Amino acid sequence: MPLTWDHSGSVIVTSGSSTQLPAASSSGHIPISTPEVFDPAQTFEPADFDAEGVRTIAVAPAYELRPRFTGRVEALGQLHDLTARAFDQRELAFAVLIGEPGMGKTRMINELAARIRAEHPTTRLFHGIADENSHAYGPVARALTARFNLIAGEDPEVSRAKVSEELADVVDPDRLTEVAHLIAYLLRVPFEDSPIVTPIAGSPQRLEARLFMALKRFLAAESERYPLLIVIENLEQCGADTINFVQYLAAGLRDHRVAVIGTATAALGEKHPAFGEGERAPVRLEINALSPNEAEDLLRELCKQLQKVPTVLTEHVRTMHGSPRAIYELVRLLLETECIVREANGWRIDEAALAAIALPTTYEELVAARLGVMDAMERRILEMGASVGDTSWLDAILALERHGQGFTDPDGPTLAQIASSGDQSRQAVVTAISRLVEHGWLIEVAQSSVAGAAATTPWSRAGSSSTPRG
Numbered sequence: 001m002p003l004t005w006d007h008s009g010s011v012i013v014t015s016g017s018s019t020q021l022p023a024a025s026s027s028g029h030i031p032i033s034t035p036e037v038f039d040p041a042q043t044f045e046p047a048d049f050d051a052e053g054v055r056t057i058a059v060a061p062a063y064e065l066r067p068r069f070t071g072r073v074e075a076l077g078q079l080h081d082l083t084a085r086a087f088d089q090r091e092l093a094f095a096v097l098i099g100e101p102g103m104g105k106t107r108m109i110n111e112l113a114a115r116i117r118a119e120h121p122t123t124r125l126f127h128g129i130a131d132e133n134s135h136a137y138g139p140v141a142r143a144l145t146a147r148f149n150l151i152a153g154e155d156p157e158v159s160r161a162k163v164s165e166e167l168a169d170v171v172d173p174d175r176l177t178e179v180a181h182l183i184a185y186l187l188r189v190p191f192e193d194s195p196i197v198t199p200i201a202g203s204p205q206r207l208e209a210r211l212f213m214a215l216k217r218f219l220a221a222e223s224e225r226y227p228l229l230i231v232i233e234n235l236e237q238c239g240a241d242t243i244n245f246v247q248y249l250a251a252g253l254r255d256h257r258v259a260v261i262g263t264a265t266a267a268l269g270e271k272h273p274a275f276g277e278g279e280r281a282p283v284r285l286e287i288n289a290l291s292p293n294e295a296e297d298l299l300r301e302l303c304k305q306l307q308k309v310p311t312v313l314t315e316h317v318r319t320m321h322g323s324p325r326a327i328y329e330l331v332r333l334l335l336e337t338e339c340i341v342r343e344a345n346g347w348r349i350d351e352a353a354l355a356a357i358a359l360p361t362t363y364e365e366l367v368a369a370r371l372g373v374m375d376a377m378e379r380r381i382l383e384m385g386a387s388v389g390d391t392s393w394l395d396a397i398l399a400l401e402r403h404g405q406g407f408t409d410p411d412g413p414t415l416a417q418i419a420s421s422g423d424q425s426r427q428a429v430v431t432a433i434s435r436l437v438e439h440g441w442l443i444e445v446a447q448s449s450v451a452g453a454a455a456t457t458p459w460s461r462a463g464s465s466s467t468p469r470g
Helices: 073-089 105-119 138-147 156-168 173-186 204-225 240-252 267-271 292-302 311-317 324-336 351-356 363-372 376-388 394-402 415-421 424-438 462-466
Strands: 028-031 093-098 124-129 228-233 258-264 283-286 340-343 346-349 391-393 458-460
Touching: 073 093, 073 105, 073 258, 073 283, 093 105, 105 228, 105 258, 124 138, 138 173, 138 228, 138 240, 156 173, 173 204, 204 228, 204 240, 228 240, 240 258, 292 311, 292 324, 311 324, 324 340, 324 363, 376 394, 376 424, 394 424
Parallel strands: 093 258, 093 283, 124 228, 228 258
Antiparallel strands: 028 124, 340 346, 391 458
């Protein structure tokens, strides 16, 4: 299964350039107008990491697939209308997108953000993603970590100072200490002997109630400065804490410029049957398969660098059950097998190669076909990452690679030591990771959900919760 790359440090360019790039992430608090920045000339070498291995090189995907939004006109229109009314009339929007993995829920959220920004340029996005490793309030903590610009591995005192300074610009002075101490506790950088948290730390219900209130006060104050789009993905993977918090926000921010949007599979009803039964029920939008015509339109968008899309491909894609993710994978397979050849002036079809390939139909078949043509070293690294779980990180991969090689330090050398020593096998690991990122097998996310991974470079599985969706 593909993985997603979860970087926990600042994004920097390769050696030879002094330009510093901000992390371009879908998670966290950023102006929606902030563009994603990629340098296609960048490489991914051990020397580009600092001594602790906490910096990540952003690399452009080898096959940039950026089609226009296709299909889903009615659902997107309804979602846009809800959000616009919330921002224009101070009437909270609360909606949940229900669809199976790969149906395009994340893509719809991204399209909503782009369109609403044109009408409300100051909109801010709080975006949290749940996965199998998320701790209590994990998606909320991820969004807040980016909002306060906390950096993995930094001194907790520095993190607490950032939280307090940012909140001082937003929260009323008489509430500042309470809100700062509770949010710092949520972000796992608690104030020592806090007069706010310590007395209630042994009472989970009281602590949760105070935490909810502090977060609501903070978000309410934020929404007075600019409209807020709050997105929590994979609700079915959230714990009861996050589910309760989402419903608490929906009830408590009803008169604010706030849109709360969740995504989930049908498993949400099984895991959290009471979701939506609170004071404010969400609008449920079912995200089903693309129609055959929409599937063909998406294929043509993905292959727009071809002068003409072959009939064999347009006919085949109409039989693929309308999964946007599967259609993306089909195009990647065609590129990796050189059925589609990239040239300086565009793409062209290799008729002989296309005639010789058996075109898979399902997502599972397409993943298997792509694995079948993958470089052996890259596949080995991918399998080691998957063996760690839906979330993995660089030091875990290196530890598996070093197993049995006699290092006294179980974590082995740092990346800087690897680079200086000329350890070719370790450099090969990092090079393979680079290629996997370029080909979309590893996708970067901003904050790690892995306890203890603060000073490493983690990923989570793209084929489950964080895959780019059509």
